[in-house]
Amino acid sequence: MMDRGLQRLLQLASPSLPVGAFAYSEGLEAAVATSTVTDAETLSDWLSAAFEHCVVPLDLAVALRLHEKWQSHDLDGVCRWSRFVLASRETAERRAQERHLGHALASLLDGMSLPEAAPWRLGGGHAADVSFPALWMLAAVRWNVPAAPAVEAMAWAWLENQVLAAVKLIPLGQTAGQRLLFELAGDVPAGAARAAELTDDALGGSLPGVTMACCDHEILYSRLYRS
Template structure:
């Protein structure tokens, strides 16, 4: 695959049009708004930025990069080990259900794309009762020949964009505020991707207690827009 086609495929994977239902989740942000932790643009920037740096960038991103390498090496045992680790890392029932639902939807898309090159990925993930979203995403990215650094940047961008869109609805914020947030967050992504690619597994961490509590408390929040 040439670089231009790889870029097009990467944009497809990172697009909010990817039919996995990401827009229905806030990952605890809605509860942070309800509780007053997030009140405005500055609060949203702190919440999303801290989570990006201390959890998504230090656990989800390096795990995704390692899974891409495992897919390239056809090391399916490693792919499945990391899949189990990711599922076990979900601190609340909603977070677990989210990645399982999105993983299920992306696994279904493997067939709907009618791309014979993705058949080896489907062969590995189809027998699983549950599969994490990063597992299927990394398999597609690796098969499509997307460079690991670009893939991690795009994955982080997609997560950040979804969080900003949730903030626009829940705080609420204006469209210009959303673009300011994305511009600021975007400047941090290359360095986060660099760090994720080099981070040894022993240093991976998603220790963010406030995030875990927000996700758990959202499960019983009386009035809400998002599934998690």
Template sequence: MCMDRVAAMTTITAIPTERRRQMLAPHSLLQLIWLASPALPVGGFSYSEGLEAAIEWAGVKDEASAADWLAGQLRLSLARGDLSVVAQAISAWSAGDLGRVQALNDWVRQTRESAEFLLQTEQMGRSFVEWLKLHHADAAACFAELPPTYPVAFAFAAARAGASAQDGCLAFAFGWAENMSAAAIKAVPLGQSAGQRILARLAKEIPAAVEAAMALPDDRRQSFSPMLAILSARHETQYSRLFRS
């Protein structure tokens, strides 16, 4: 066993020099962990993003169906929309390209397919900027003429933390996965262990989703998810609901 531990330690320390140079500085890594935390006071925990409606009308009834539904949302909706915006907005904020930031922000607002989804991105964006003002002196000025959406506000914070577009997207996606796993626990309902298994599955699929999002050109980025939009619209008048609409 001792020899196994020595071998493992040797493997851990034998990280190529080039890889070590690419690693985030401790401060930047902690900033990204903070940004992905459900404890961040931006209200993400209060939305189910169609999941609560899917439980009533789209056959989500247990751990397996909830995991499948969320994995599909990750690949078909998040990766082709918000994750692509985050990747491009991080680069734009880092380059000081405010025109590009504005265009991405406008795209998010104009492509939300339900009133509920628009409310969510605007409310979380505003809350995120209020939090940012406590930590970044230039946040108020940067958003003075920009009614922020959540992906664009998140990208600002990731860029200020020195994160690459890939690392920022990974953090954004994991924060989404944590919130949605928690929503499944409350709404299906499921136990904590089931929620952790769902989160583990999403975590395995996030890297591929991020890679796909980063490869999308502008003319391929889209938020066309008709069934998700229908479920979100139906959630607005769902008789009994736990989450905000």
């Protein structure tokens, strides 16, 4: 990969990317509140299952298709797969999260001279179809980042955000959090490779426990996170 592409990839994956991902725990806050997740071991089990059964067969697999559609300038295909992501979010908070992050990334990219992102901003022509992977892959394609590292970086960003949330919620020490992040990141390349092998009719993923945690979060008495 070209040096320029690597720089852009690191910029996309940086936790300083101003899209507000730090505000979402994706049910993890409720799982901690009910003592389902209590320490590094239970957190590892939670994140490993979510990655294997939800992130890989849904987020990463669809992101690969979005990369292809942006490359071929197939806007109808982009919209179709972006709606697929939205339809796969099982709770109101998760759908709101998807739209918020997508709109935020669209605004950021529009401000960084990617005019194709403008219609995906809040109020734009494609705002109703927006998803975070759709705008992530727009940036990857226009910045000449290949599909494989682009999806691995997206997986890394998800994992890092989850571990950072757990550090605050459990609470988990910074060293324990970094150690867990180091260990779980080792699964990312294989997960991305598996996502690339999935056919269209194999896409989608769900874990009832995670979904119930996301539902429980909507009525949690006190919350730090928006999901």
